[in-house]
Structure formats: structure tokens, C-alpha cells
Amino acid sequence: MLTLQNINKRFEGRPVLSDVNLHVPQGATHALIGSSGSGKTTLLRITLGLIPFDTGYVKINDQALLSFSQVQWADRIGYVPQDGGLFPHISGFHNVSLIAGLRGWDKAKISARVEELRKLVDLEPAVLKRFPFEMSGGQQQRVAIMRAAMMDPQVMLLDEPLSALDPLIRRSLQQELKSIFQRLAKTVLLVTHDLGEAVYLAEKITLLHEGKVVQSGSYAELLRHPADPFVTMFINAQRTLPDAAEVA
DSSP: EEEEEEEEEETEEEEEEOOOOOOTTTTEEEEEOOTSSSSHHHHHHHHHTSSSEEEEEEEEEEEEEGOOHHHHHHTEEEOOOTTTOOOTTTTTHHHHHHEEEEEEEOHHHHHHHHHHHEEEOOOOGGGSSSOOOOOHHHHHHHHHHHHHHHOOOOOEESSTTTSOOHHHHHHHHHHHHHHHHHHOOOEEEEOOOOOOHHHHHEEEEEEETTTTOOOHHHOOHHHSOOOHHHHHHHHHHOOOOOOHHHHH
């Protein structure tokens, strides 16, 4: 369970986040959406413990961020950055196992955990022997998910994880991600610009605008009962393709 309560953050006196509240139940997937500059990335970095916040609380299962060391908190959160963030000079296997090695895991435990995760993300064994530049975009993202899950964190954060992939791979990986989330049974917070992706992957959506939560709820709730005109504006701004009659 992930809880962000009354989060406020200012940069050089300018409010970036104002009284943001967010709750993701255990095992649920929650999507954070909004236009550029809405505060999504700042909120993600605060949750990761990378930047301080001015007021409020960040908690996992009612344990506050500020009560842990940075290392202790890092092991409770798995993170997949926008481009996968794999280290280019080491193999997929070493990307996945690096933190576990630094934490003192023995080789047998590391190998067993990597193999468990490899099967979970449906990755060929040979891929883990390759360097990132030798992998496809989809393979890199699978390895990045394995790395984020390696320490068996309670929460996983994904920042636009599929944005760099071409449409066919992206659609396929969306389906796989949904299955992976279900099998991992983790609490997941996903940041995306793509409303369709948010609807497909998450049970609940939070829309941010200018550092404030405009509305949280299911897609049906946002669509049928918008809390603010911006909600409707954001939904309508999502581009849809014309049907055959319109392009004939």
C-alpha cells in the first residue's frame, strides 16, 4: 500500500505540488496522468526519496519515508525509468543482479531470483548474456522490469515505461505488463501521458494539472462525472483515428 498525503513542494518559491493526496491499495495498479509540467515526475521523485518535499507524508504500509535510510527505502521501491535506464557496459544479467550483489546476496540466491524473474517476464535466457545495445527495445524493458523487481520491493514505480517503443511492440508489451503486474501482485504506480494506456493497465487514474490533483477515479468516473472542465478537456485532447467513412 502506497500513500502520499498532503504533499507540497516548492522550487525557488514557486509551487510545483500543492496538497497532493494519492492512495494505491496493496496489489493495485494506479496511473498518474497529466500534461507536461503537471508535476508527475516531481511526485515520482519524491516517492522514490530522490528529492525532499516541504510538507506531507509518503508511506508504504503506514511506514513513513522519513523513518528509513535512503538504502532501506530504495529496497522497498522498484523503479523503471522512461528509457529502461540499463547500464550500457554490463550484461542484462549483471544489470538485474547488481544491487543484490551489493547487498551481499550469494551467487546461488542471485541466480535463483534472476531465473524466477526471467520466466515471469518471458525472456529468453540468451538475452541476459547480452549488453543493452544488443537487445531490442522490448527486451530492454523486460530486463528493466526484472531489475526493478529483483529485491522483491513492496511498491513498483514506472515512468513512461513504453513511450520509446514503436506502436506494435508497445501494444504487445502493454498486454505483457498487465499480466506481469497481476503475477507480481505488487502495488504499482505508473506515470504515462497516454490515457488509453492508463485505462488498460490501471484500475484507478489520478489526473494532475499545475501541481494539483484534479480528479482521481476510474475512467468511467472521469468521463461521466468530471470534477472540473479540465478533465473533459484532457480526455477530449486524446487523439483518436477517424473511421473508414471519414477518410473515404
